[in-house]
Amino acid sequence: MEAVWRWPLWLQGLALLWGRAMAGLEQISTTVPPAPAQACSAFSLKSCEECLKNVSCLWCYTNSTCIDYPVRSIFPPSSLCSLSDARWGVCWINFEALLIAMAVVAGLILVSLTVCCCYCCYCRRRSRRRRLEEEEEQIARKREERRLQSLQRKHERKMKHDEIRKKYGLLQDSDNPYSRFENE
Numbered sequence: 001m002e003a004v005w006r007w008p009l010w011l012q013g014l015a016l017l018w019g020r021a022m023a024g025l026e027q028i029s030t031t032v033p034p035a036p037a038q039a040c041s042a043f044s045l046k047s048c049e050e051c052l053k054n055v056s057c058l059w060c061y062t063n064s065t066c067i068d069y070p071v072r073s074i075f076p077p078s079s080l081c082s083l084s085d086a087r088w089g090v091c092w093i094n095f096e097a098l099l100i101a102m103a104v105v106a107g108l109i110l111v112s113l114t115v116c117c118c119y120c121c122y123c124r125r126r127s128r129r130r131r132l133e134e135e136e137e138q139i140a141r142k143r144e145e146r147r148l149q150s151l152q153r154k155h156e157r158k159m160k161h162d163e164i165r166k167k168y169g170l171l172q173d174s175d176n177p178y179s180r181f182e183n184e
Contacts, residue, residue, distance in 0.1 A: 041065075043057065043066035044065045044066045048061075048091035049091055052088070052089065052091060055089070056068060056069055058081065059086070060080070061081075061086075062082070062085045067081070075095075
């Protein structure tokens, strides 16, 4: 019987992956790059949808023209097209309404962030105050416990001393504590 040498399974898988990767690189290098985008003026007198497929274009409804978006200024000047007749991004909303909607959304986000920050600061301050009150209560409780323990130890010491005095006959009469001490 002839001994057949076989490649390990993981090595075969690695060779297969390498072959596919090389085939993919060849395919990428042989593909033709996409044609450059058409100028926005080529879409004039067509439809708004066709014009706005290119994100760098602005559609003006007054004269049905497709123009390059003026990137040097944030808003298109009124000499190009009025804001109420300009469309950018989508055809169903004018640029003026789009700006108002974006401003409202930005305002809502800012207000909600401010409210969240203030609420968090208030809660943290309140929890800090509550924590301080709890610590003060705990300190007062411990102080009272120590005072009670001290009184108990004092009472126990007094009892021990009284037992010793009684044992040696030095305990004074509790009825007349000011009686004279006499030696025998």
